[in-house]
Amino acid sequence: MSQANQYKGFAGWLEKRLPIISPADHFFNHYPTPRNLNYFWNFGAIAGLLMGLMILTGLILAMQYTPSTLHAFDSVERIMRDVNYGWLLRYLHMNGASFFFIAVYIHIFRGVYYGSYKGEREVLWILGIVILVLMMAIAFMGYSLVWGNMSFWGVTVITNLFSAIPVVGDTLVTWLWGGFSVDNPTLNRFFVLHFALPFVLLAVVGLHVLALHQVGSNNPLGIDMKGPQDTMSFHPYFTMEKLFFIGLFFTIYFLVVFFAPNMLGEAINYEPANPLSTPEHIVPEWYFLPFYAILRSIPDKLGGVIAMGGAIVALGLLPWLDRSPIRSARFRPVFQIMVFVFVIACIILGFVGAQVPADAFQIYGVQVFGSLSVLRTGQIFTAIYFGFFVLLPFVPLFERPRKMPRSIAEAIDGHA
Ligand code: HEM
Structure with missing residues (x-):
């Protein structure tokens, strides 16, 4: 049984025979979209x-x-x-x-x-x-x-x-x-x-x-x-x-x-x-470089493969590793810093993946970490990458969240 058809003209005709207008209508006109995206x-x-x-x-x-x-x-x-x-x-x-x-x-x-x-x-x-x-x-x-x-x-x-x-x-x-x-x-x-x-x-x-x-x-x-x-x-x-x-x-x-x-x-x-x-x-290709760097950071083939796979598995486990009831990093001072450090680690791993392990690490020709080798830099930032996930479950124990508005409307209009 088809439901009441509220559409007119061709849309109404089509909806009666193939219900594709109502999902599109829902998506564009009735999906509750937060005002503050x-x-x-x-x-x-x-x-x-x-x-x-x-x-x-x-x-x-x-x-x-x-x-x-x-x-x-x-x-x-x-x-x-x-x-x-x-x-x-x-x-x-x-x-x-x-x-x-x-x-x-x-x-x-x-x-x-x-x-x-x-x-x-x-x-x-x-x-x-x-x-x-x-x-x-x-x-x-x-x-x-x-x-x-x-x-x-x-x-x-x-x-x-x-x-x-x-x-x-x-x-x-x-x-x-x-x-x-x-x-x-x-x-x-x-x-x-x-x-x-x-x-x-x-x-x-x-x-x-x-x-x-x-x-x-x-x-x-x-x-x-x-x-x-x-x-x-x-x-x-x-x-x-x-x-x-x-x-x-x-x-x-x-x-x-x-x-x-x-x-x-x-x-x-x-x-x-x-x-x-x-x-x-x-x-x-550049988009694989951080994972390639993680692979090469472990001086054992199987270990490297496990670390590289683990880098993606760890991402998948985020909903369970992050135990804070607060979502947005805006109100989580420790988590906010951790995310920025994590992103920087991913970017540096990207540079590491493109360079020869025995050379001194460089970013656009500048040896940002002195004479530290590519291999060692990769190992340090691989540790930081995984450190993010290891530390995450413990952050709510010591993090003091910032004051949050009660609603989106309050944050935008200044009153609830
Ligand atoms: C082909 C690749 C992908 C497409 C086409 C896609 C498409 C979308 C679209 C259209 C939305 C809603 C609009 C938006 O929030 O930007 C969305 C939301 C979302 N996506 Fe994806 N996505 C892709 C990959 C991913 C990946 C790789 C992840 C994470 C591992 C992801 C996680 C999410 C999450 C968590 C949301 C909810 C956003 C929110 O409500 O804040 N997506 N995605």
Whole structure:
């Protein structure tokens, strides 16, 4: 039985036959949106848009790409030179991955800073972590498809990590490769998975947004909405605000695509894969660097793999590790400092991951920690990264929270 249909004209006609108008109406006009959301609340929408763009450009690229070790590299070059607007499609897709990670990393930071994983948002958060892992797998396999020399050696190094698993390690790596080295079967399966997994990602993002709408949005104050005085209609207020911010973000993205498309890439990947020539310095894409630094900080292969996996597992455990009843870092002086230190540690780990372990650590040519080596810097900041999670459960024992407003309306209007 269909419910009472309140829509007129075509919307009413369609709703009667296919109930898609009411969810959209709920989303844009009736979803209680906190009045005080700031620009950080735009990154979910930006990530969603980028995901759509990645799928679209990826589909068109796949129509011209050849997943074979003999032709992959040349087919990418053909896309760049001979296919109409192929260069644009490729640069949008290639840099889109970077900007997707930028958006999602900021989205995660927002979640941590404002305690958005609390208050029945555990499933929402875990789905976010599943999304992150999927994104990493998709990006890793996508990079291999170019079949440049960095692609080839990146795949070789990272897939080899599985050999550290006791007993089954070597068998597992052979199974992953589909042979005894990274070769045609490896490239083929990576192409299939790189094509298929984004649709799984799409489904998980759908669940993520469903979970959000089930519990409602958090806000910069981290206090629950108490009634209509605390909320605003999503449309037109937030649609306009989002359009502005999305425009800004995409302007930066397009500036990179058109004027510095290889800024975030590696020159070696413009050389075809060569199993006989190992690049002097194998580095993953920038968005993997902090995790790569954690991996290399532990002087044992299995230990490194466990630490790298643990870095993501720890993020997933946040809703249970953080025991404070207060969500937003604005009112938590100790937690606030901890989050900033954590973010700085992640950024420094990013620099560490890009440098040779035995060298002195540098940021843009400056030895910020004297002659401290890259390896030692990585170990110190890996300890800080995990220290954040270890310390977290104990913070409420000694933290004295700042005074909080009673409601969102009180914080904005000055009275309840
Ligand atoms: C494809 C990637 C993702 C997309 C498209 C996406 C989409 C969204 C959207 C549209 C929202 C609502 C708007 C907003 O709060 O910005 C949201 C909220 C949220 N997301 Fe994501 N998300 C993604 C990844 C993640 C990840 C990796 C995490 C964390 C591990 C995460 C955690 C959250 C949380 C906690 C909220 C609730 C925000 C609040 O109420 O304060 N998301 N997401």
